[in-house]
Amino acid sequence: MNYDFDEKIDRSRTNALKWELLPAGGNPMWVADMDFATAPAIREAVEKRAAHGVFGYSVIPKEWKQSYQLWWKNRYDFEMSREWLAFATGVIPAISTAIRKFTTPAEKIIIQTPVYNIFFNCIANNGRQVWENELIYENGTYRMDFDDLEKKMSDPLCTMMLLCNPHNPTGNLWSREELEQVGELAAKHHVLVVSDEIHCDLTDPGKRYIPFASVSDTCRNNSITTLAPSKSFNVAGLGTACVCVPEQGLRERMKRALNTDEIAEPNAFAVDAAIAAYTRGGEWLDALREYLFENKKIVKAFLQNNLPQLSIVPSEATYLLWLDCSNLEESDSEVLQQRILDKTGLRLNAGYTYGECGRPFLRMNIACPREQVVDGLNRLKEALADL
Numbered sequence: 001m002n003y004d005f006d007e008k009i010d011r012s013r014t015n016a017l018k019w020e021l022l023p024a025g026g027n028p029m030w031v032a033d034m035d036f037a038t039a040p041a042i043r044e045a046v047e048k049r050a051a052h053g054v055f056g057y058s059v060i061p062k063e064w065k066q067s068y069q070l071w072w073k074n075r076y077d078f079e080m081s082r083e084w085l086a087f088a089t090g091v092i093p094a095i096s097t098a099i100r101k102f103t104t105p106a107e108k109i110i111i112q113t114p115v116y117n118i119f120f121n122c123i124a125n126n127g128r129q130v131w132e133n134e135l136i137y138e139n140g141t142y143r144m145d146f147d148d149l150e151k152k153m154s155d156p157l158c159t160m161m162l163l164c165n166p167h168n169p170t171g172n173l174w175s176r177e178e179l180e181q182v183g184e185l186a187a188k189h190h191v192l193v194v195s196d197e198i199h200c201d202l203t204d205p206g207k208r209y210i211p212f213a214s215v216s217d218t219c220r221n222n223s224i225t226t227l228a229p230s231k232s233f234n235v236a237g238l239g240t241a242c243v244c245v246p247e248q249g250l251r252e253r254m255k256r257a258l259n260t261d262e263i264a265e266p267n268a269f270a271v272d273a274a275i276a277a278y279t280r281g282g283e284w285l286d287a288l289r290e291y292l293f294e295n296k297k298i299v300k301a302f303l304q305n306n307l308p309q310l311s312i313v314p315s316e317a318t319y320l321l322w323l324d325c326s327n328l329e330e331s332d333s334e335v336l337q338q339r340i341l342d343k344t345g346l347r348l349n350a351g352y353t354y355g356e357c358g359r360p361f362l363r364m365n366i367a368c369p370r371e372q373v374v375d376g377l378n379r380l381k382e383a384l385a386d387l
């Protein structure tokens with residue numbers, strides 16, 4: 001089947017965050033959602049549910065767990081037991097719940113910066129300390145700093161690590177060896193790993209992510225993994241996510257916490273959307289991955305030819321590109337982001353919000369029709385003409 005990712009869909013009057021915070025005629029290549037309609041199977045499921053007209057309380061049927069089990073087994077060769085899985089209304093709510101349940105105020109939580117800005121908020125808003133394990137940026141690529149990671153983990157106040165697998169915003173697809181090493185160090189220092197795998201399906205064609213819990217018994221027994229169709233299928237607004245906790249003791253406590261935080265119950269569309277995604281959305285997703293990969297190639301070629309002073313960090317996952325602006329005369333992303341927006345209406349994310357080490361970077365979301373990508377690139381060129 002052919003899917004039309006070139007179709008321009010008007011998102012005005014839908015309260016779309018990405019489009020509302022923008023001057024008229026602007027181009028929003030920032031917030032991590034896509035300007036594509038979701039997979040036909042999901043639309044059908046949601047439309048069918050809407051047509052029913054009764055939107056009372058829901059339970060989680062066994063088909064919901066089965067759909068996650070099948071998807072992870074077929075795509076990632078990872079067998080998750082039914083009991084490991086619990087529904088949550090969102091990944092960030094679930095991470096915040098894990099933070100409150102498994103750490104105490106003032107304890108330190110590791111994040112690997114530059115990283116998804118909301119990780120900072122989850123930690124700070126719950127009265128814990130951000131404990132940065134900066135990624136090493138060398139020769140234009142990122143890797144983990146294991147010496148520093150061990151040092152940070154060995155602090156007695158450090159009790160949790162938020163792993164981003166694959167990594168937002170750098171697009172790193174962590175290898176088995178890297179994940180194994182994280183798992184070994186965490187177990188050695190009694191640091192619980194929360195592995196956020198929300199971007200896992202959005203890999204370049206031919207590339208595959210490795211679930212943290214699948215790597216070893218050590219990783220499995222000392223982890224909480226968050227999963228969701230929200231990024232892969234563009235259904236973030238449907239409030240549908242999943243927590244996978246293989247170790248029984250951790251699991252019982254996590255389930256209790258999801259309940260006490262009142263994030264364990266689905267809205268009327270959340271379950272059907274997830275089931276449709278994982279049972280009938282595979283073909284659409286693979287077509288999307290091809291389209292995104294083409295977009296990525298177009299951006300790369302454009303920058304090489306037109307803005308060689310910007311370099312794109314090579315990535316293997318996510319639809320987010322991390323642009324190194326350090327060769328520009330003005331490389332402070334706080335200034336750059338505003339200047340690009342004011343001058344051309346193109347909105348990108350400023351790198352400093354992902355940690356101070358991200359200051360000379362911009363993040364660009366390429367999950368939109370190709371015409372919009374090209375328009376954004378032309379605006380970027382215009383905005384940076386005198387830098």
Ligand SMILES: Cc1ncc(COP(=O)(O)O)c(C=O)c1O
Pocket residue numbers: 032089090091092093116164168196198199228230236241
């Ligand atoms: C790494 C990561 N985790 C979580 C989220 C958001 O998850 P949710 O909307 O389910 O809270 C995002 C959104 O961009 C993300 O990039």
